[in-house]
Amino acid sequence: MKVYLLGAANPEAVRMLHAVKRSTPNVEFAFLDNDPNKHGSPFFGVPVIGGSALVSELKGPDARFVNLITGSTRLRYETTRELVEAGATLGQFIHPGIDLTMIRMGQGSYLQEGVIMQAEVTLGDNTSISAGSVVGHEGQIGHSVFLAPGVCIAGCVEIGDGTFIGTNATILPRLRIGRWVTIGAGAVVTKDIPDFSVVAGNPARIIKTNAVPYPDGRVFK
Structure with a gap:
């Protein structure tokens, strides 16, 4: 190979x-x-x-x-x-130390050392998760998503296609993050975030909108 x-x-x-x-x-x-x-x-x-x-x-x-x-x-x-x-x-480019038991994922994954994904997490295609990030149980991560180092996503969270989550950001349980959202470093997300939003702060607030011309992050059409 x-x-x-x-x-x-x-x-x-x-x-x-x-x-x-x-x-x-x-x-x-x-x-x-x-x-x-x-x-x-x-x-x-x-x-x-x-x-x-x-x-x-x-x-x-x-x-x-x-x-x-x-x-x-x-x-x-x-x-x-x-x-x-x-x-x-x-x-797939996945650090061998990651436990993939009860994980479902698409193609093109790039998962660095120290990533923890709990049971029943789903990853879309072309997703990258950096060192030390945690995705809680039953999380749904869309296509072409990126998680920077130290991100903490609680259980039952849905992350839309194309979303970028900055270093040490935290997302509380059972929230829905829309498509092509940008979450700033250190942000604490306490409520659902609509598509194309840019959020920052604790608690995270919408500060502007992303100008992205794509409806989703699917790389296979």
Whole structure:
């Protein structure tokens, strides 16, 4: 199996791929990055072989692609759509220490070390959860969602497609967070949040609206 990781930016991804290789030695990794200045140079010892334009050449039955871009869920969605439209088969990049018992998830997951997901959590396609985040029991996480480090989502919460949740944000139980919402770092969400909202503070309040032209974060149409 060959896994191509889009986005040679975070050295933690290299440490994580070494952990994956220790548990699954037959997996080979390489980076793709759309910055031509990175092409042909190793990223912390792992080759950067080119950009996403190589997908049509690299795709095949033993090739999988995972998007590591997380700074913007809109950009994450758009770049993963480009991979899929070029014929890529999405894979999983999941730290081997994560317990996936009673978890359901789609394709293209990027889950870092220390993530805790309780029983009956569901993850959509193209979702990324950073180190130390917690998703409570029966949580529903949509497509193309990103959780930054240290996020705490209580039980029975629904997170809509394309939502970005900042570092150390907290969401109380049984709430619904809409599509393409941005939740600021450290925010404490105490009530439902409508689609396209930007919220911050404790308690979190709507401060503006996201201008995102997509109805959802589905990468498979």
